[in-house]
Amino acid sequence: MSRLREALARGEFVVTGEVAPPRGTDMSGMRGAVETLGPHCHALNVTDNQGATLHLSSLAASRVVLDMGVEPIFQQTCRDRNRLALQSDLLAAHTLGLRNFLAVTGDDPRGGDHPEAKGVFDLDSTQLLEIARGMNEGRDMHGRELTGATDFYLGAAVFPEAEPWDVQLDRALRKVESGAEFFQTQAVFDMDKFARAAEDLRPSGVKLIAGILLLKSPRVIKFINERLAGLMVPEHISARIEAAEDPLAESIALATEQVRELRDLAHGVHIMPLGVDEAVPRILEGAGL
Numbered sequence: 001m002s003r004l005r006e007a008l009a010r011g012e013f014v015v016t017g018e019v020a021p022p023r024g025t026d027m028s029g030m031r032g033a034v035e036t037l038g039p040h041c042h043a044l045n046v047t048d049n050q051g052a053t054l055h056l057s058s059l060a061a062s063r064v065v066l067d068m069g070v071e072p073i074f075q076q077t078c079r080d081r082n083r084l085a086l087q088s089d090l091l092a093a094h095t096l097g098l099r100n101f102l103a104v105t106g107d108d109p110r111g112g113d114h115p116e117a118k119g120v121f122d123l124d125s126t127q128l129l130e131i132a133r134g135m136n137e138g139r140d141m142h143g144r145e146l147t148g149a150t151d152f153y154l155g156a157a158v159f160p161e162a163e164p165w166d167v168q169l170d171r172a173l174r175k176v177e178s179g180a181e182f183f184q185t186q187a188v189f190d191m192d193k194f195a196r197a198a199e200d201l202r203p204s205g206v207k208l209i210a211g212i213l214l215l216k217s218p219r220v221i222k223f224i225n226e227r228l229a230g231l232m233v234p235e236h237i238s239a240r241i242e243a244a245e246d247p248l249a250e251s252i253a254l255a256t257e258q259v260r261e262l263r264d265l266a267h268g269v270h271i272m273p274l275g276v277d278e279a280v281p282r283i284l285e286g287a288g289l
Contacts, residue, residue, distance in 0.1 A: 002099040002153035003071050004043040008182065008207045014268030015289065016073065016184065016209060017041040017280060021061035023054060030061060031068065036277040038070035040284055043100055045184070045270070048075040052112025059089055063096045073155065074098045079106025082122040083131070083141060090135055094150040101152040102184065103128040111227070125156055126171070126178050133179030156180040158208075160197035161190050169200050176204045184270045187213035189234050191261050198265050210266040212258050212283075214273045215251045218242045252279050256286035263287070 007014050017037040019030055037044055044065055048058040055061075062072035074093050076086065093101065103125040109117040123131070131141045138149035156175045162168040172183065183201070188194045188210045198208055215221055218241060221233045237254065244250035259269050271280055 001151070002043075004073070004100050005153040005181070007042050008267055012042075012268075013263060013266075013289070014042040014209065015040060015284060016043050016045060016268065016270045017277075018045040018047065018270070018272050019061075019065065020047050020050060021056035021058060023056075025056070027056075027061075027064060030064070033277050034065055034068050034070055037273075037280055038065075038068065040281050041070075041271075042268070043071040043073050045073045045075055045102060048077045048104070048106075049080060049112075050107075052079065052107040052109040052114070052117070054113060059093055059096070059098075062093070062098050066097055071100065072098060073100040073102050075102045075104060076128070077104050077106030078121055078123050078125060078128055079109065079119050082120050086123065086128060087131060087135070087140060090132060090150060090152070091146075094135075094152065099151060099153060100155065101132055102155040102157070103132065103180075104157055126175050129154055129156060129175055129178040129180055136179075153181060154179045155182045155184060157186065158183040158197070158201075159186045160188060160210075161186070161193045165193070165196065165200075169197070172197075172201060172206075173204060176201075176206050180206060182207040182209060182267075184209045185211045186231060187211045187272070188258065188262065189237055191258075191265070194262070195265050207267040209268040209270045210262045212255050212262075212269050212271045214255055214271070214276055214279060214283075215241050216274055216276055217247050217251075220274065248276065248279075252282055253286075255279075255283045259283060259287035259289070263289075 019033045046058045046062040058075045062074040065072040105125045109119045135150040158172045221238050241247050
């Protein structure tokens with residue numbers, strides 16, 4: 001049973017974090033991140049070749065997180081696998097004891113460290129959610145009975161600040177219809193737009209976990225604005241970080257303010273610390289969590 005699901009069902013304001021599998025087999029860095037973040041989070045996302053760059057698989061790394069006593073959120077992209085491999089890995093994930101699942105379509109490999117790689121994209125994240133829901137009900141994507149069903153708490157991504165919002169809302173609702181029970185959002189900068197998204201999604205019953213991105217330096221902001229499609233740091237926030245005597249301290253203060261505001265709007269927060277894991281306890285304490 002997913003402890004994340006249970007916490008949200010009880011009405012707890014949840015906190016999720018994020019760890020990246022290593023670019024190799026040395027797990028010490030990831031283990032350190034889990035040890036730092038785990039005591040403060042209900043669950044930890046384990047990314048799947050994030051940014052279309054090579055890392056240890058989310059499947060293996062998620063099991064390591066589980067063995068450390070922390071609940072993982074197994075992440076799977078459609079970019080690298082066809083429908084056979086996606087279904088096979090879902091069965092493997094359940095067999096390995098993983099109970100939280102986040103379906104994402106995935107970044108274009110041309111923007112990663114293997115730009116010559118061929119993206120598969122046999123399915124998109126909405127179709128993958130339909131498959132995962134079917135497996136929870138004991139069947140594969142063609143309706144054939146499985147010898148043993150899965151039991152995943154199904155999640156997906158949503159972009160509250162995307163415009164036009166009506167288009168994004170339609171996509172989000174289709175994900176809910178396909179099985180999504182919780183959303184983790186892209187980084188939130190505009191609280192009014194997040195409130196709009198929360199209000200529009202409330203009738204669906206889906207749980208909304210708001211993304212908090214630690215903008216630890218002007219360099220990070222420049223990378224986001226130039227390299228991450230669909231995400232732009234607003235000018236007033238960029239100026240605040242760039243003008244700060246200590247940009248990291250200012251980014252922690254900003255994240256703390258964001259978490260505090262979101263406590264009345266969201267079901268939880270998903271903090272992406274970009275390697276500054278030790279900042280997460282400070283953010284949560286400052287926000288009254």
